[in-house]
Amino acid sequence: MMKIRKVTIGVTLLMHDSDEDRLSTMSLARIGEEMDFGDMVGAFAITSADNVPPHALQAELTALGNDGTFFDDRMEHADD
Numbered sequence: 001m002m003k004i005r006k007v008t009i010g011v012t013l014l015m016h017d018s019d020e021d022r023l024s025t026m027s028l029a030r031i032g033e034e035m036d037f038g039d040m041v042g043a044f045a046i047t048s049a050d051n052v053p054p055h056a057l058q059a060e061l062t063a064l065g066n067d068g069t070f071f072d073d074r075m076e077h078a079d080d
Helices: 017-023 028-037 054-063 072-076
Strands: 004-014 041-052
Touching (some): 041 054
């Protein structure tokens, strides 16, 4: 059976205060690009990592905006 982990990361950024408004609409990929090549300096760290028990998986997925079925196909093939 496939095990699912919930990993939470924290990102710390130093940036011009004029960039703060656009931050809420930026993707994580775009924030990474700004950290690597743009006008922001930053770092990330894992703040927690826990196993998600099977009975809690659907609730965890819906809390992230998923319909609760993301891992369904993968779980069916986990024992193959």
